[in-house]
Amino acid sequence: MTATPVYCLGCGAIFGYSHDIPTPNACVNCPPKRCPDCGEMDHITNLCSCWKSMDNDSPADIKAMFADWGLNVTITKETP
């Protein structure tokens, strides 16, 4: 059985192997990027203050969801 690789749009690394994973804009392998909004470095594991300061649930939830996917991908990759 051949799984279809899903590539990260941010760094081009293979994000995971599944047809169920949506193509990510960023992953844990992406280098940190400088946020155009606040000027701080923004990384999926170290979010800039834009996300932390937002009281609205949606953007933070989206980033948290990406972080969860990153963890899941790590586990998936290690599975033969």
Ligand SMILES: [Zn+2]
């Ligand atoms: Zn990436």
Ligand SMILES: [Zn+2]
């Ligand atoms: Zn920011």
